[in-house]
Amino acid sequence: MSRLPLVAVVGRPNVGKSTLVNRIVGRRLAVVEAKAGVTRDRKEIPARWNERDFIVVDTGGWELTPSDDLVADIRGQAEFAIAAADVIVFVVDAQTGITADDAGVVEMLRQASVPVVVAANKVDGSKHDHLVTDLWSAGLGEPIGVSALHGRGSGDLLDRVVKLLPPKDDERDQEPVATLAILGRPNVGKSTLLNQLAGEERVLVSPVAGTTRDPIDVVVDMDGEPFRVVDTAGIRRRAVSADKGADFYSIMRARKALTEADVALLIIDGH
Numbered sequence: 001m002s003r004l005p006l007v008a009v010v011g012r013p014n015v016g017k018s019t020l021v022n023r024i025v026g027r028r029l030a031v032v033e034a035k036a037g038v039t040r041d042r043k044e045i046p047a048r049w050n051e052r053d054f055i056v057v058d059t060g061g062w063e064l065t066p067s068d069d070l071v072a073d074i075r076g077q078a079e080f081a082i083a084a085a086d087v088i089v090f091v092v093d094a095q096t097g098i099t100a101d102d103a104g105v106v107e108m109l110r111q112a113s114v115p116v117v118v119a120a121n122k123v124d125g126s127k128h129d130h131l132v133t134d135l136w137s138a139g140l141g142e143p144i145g146v147s148a149l150h151g152r153g154s155g156d157l158l159d160r161v162v163k164l165l166p167p168k169d170d171e172r173d174q175e176p177v178a179t180l181a182i183l184g185r186p187n188v189g190k191s192t193l194l195n196q197l198a199g200e201e202r203v204l205v206s207p208v209a210g211t212t213r214d215p216i217d218v219v220v221d222m223d224g225e226p227f228r229v230v231d232t233a234g235i236r237r238r239a240v241s242a243d244k245g246a247d248f249y250s251i252m253r254a255r256k257a258l259t260e261a262d263v264a265l266l267i268i269d270g271h
Contacts, residue, residue, distance in 0.1 A: 004046070005054045005165045008085035010078050010109075012101035013061025015093045016121040020148035021045065021058040024158065043216060049158040054165060057081045064104035082108065087115050087164045089157070090140060091148075094120040094131040098138060106138050115164040118143035119157055124150055177219060177226045181261035183254065186234025188269045194218065194231040230257050 009017045009024075025047045043058040059081045060074035082088060090109055092102055109116050120132045123145035135143040144160060146153035182190045197220045217230040232254035258264055 005086040006044075006057055006081075006084055007047070007054050007087045007089060007161055007165075008057040008059060008081040009089045009091060010059050010062060010082060011091035011105060012099065013063065015061075015091045016148045017061070017091045018058055020089070020091055020119065020121065020146070020154075021056050023148050023151055023154050024049075024056050044218075050162050052162045052165060052168065054086075054162075057085065062101065062105050062108075064101045079108070082112060085112075085114055086166055087117065087161055088112060089117050089119050089161065090138075091119045091121050092135055092138070092143070093122050094128060094135065094143075094145065095122045097131075097134060102138075106140065109140060116140045117157065117160050117164070119148075120145045121148050123147055123153065125152075177228050178262040179217075179228045179230060179260065180263045180265060181230045181232060181257045182265050182267060183232055183235060183258060184267035185269075188234070188267045190234070190267050191216075191231050193267065194229055197222075197229055230261065232257050 009021055011017050021043075025045050045056045045058065047054055047056045059078040062075050062078045063071055066072035066075055088109060090105060092098065098106070118135055118138060118140050120135050120143040123129060123132060124147045129145060132143050132145040144153060144157045146157050148154070182193060184190050194216070198218045199220075217228055219226050219228050221227075235254055
């Protein structure tokens with residue numbers, strides 16, 4: 001099957017990648033919370049700018065020295081997104097500057113065979129504009145100052161990204177496919193099943209319940225027919241809504257995926 005161009009949004013934890021992705025697509029689809037590690041899998045979301053369609057890939061934070069296996073897997077998912085991308089958006093916290101983790105990402109991106117755009121995030125006003133020039137030191141070209149939270153500079157960023165996409169002639173019409181949603185309580189093997197269907201480690205699998213936060217979808221071939229298979233966050237009996245945290249919104253998105261699906265597959269633990 002043909003595919004739309006992929007734009008991977010990468011960077012260290014908690015620099016505003018998911019906020020920027022939500023800004024690009026115009027909806028709050030990626031989970032955002034004021035702590036590192038909320039995004040874990042890579043999440044692909046359709047987007048459009050200046051009559052160009054493409055897929056934005058939100059990734060977990062890349063860390064130079066992972067603290068455990070789960071963090072290492074998150075790093076691996078980000079690296080997979082980089083390898084598959086047509087354009088990479090490298091998000092940096094302009095107010096913090098280049099950290100050791102940022103420098104690690106830079107070294108990796110210098111070896112990439114596709115264009116890289118540096119998004120200097122958290123440039124929330126003119127008083128922060130001077131911080132953008134400091135990021136020339138990354139050696140990845142001219143950085144663009146943006147405020148993912150307020151939208152400042154997002155149009156300039158998207159203009160740059162669209163110019164770097166592969167020629168539109170490379171795209172073919174996308175045929176609609178049926179959607180299969182995989183649901184169940186936490187840690188019953190939903191992500192493992194999706195990986196088996198996809199034939200790759202598309203989604204993180206961990207013994208820690210709640211590893212999947214956002215619905216993750218991939219198109220797979222089943223007996224010659226394409227299906228869009230959606231892995232969802234584990235649904236508990238009741239969603240804790242008092243603090244409106246990441247788990248609450250993840251469950252809400254899982255329920256939304258169910259309402260939009262053509263077929264639902266409920267996974268239960270056979271033990």
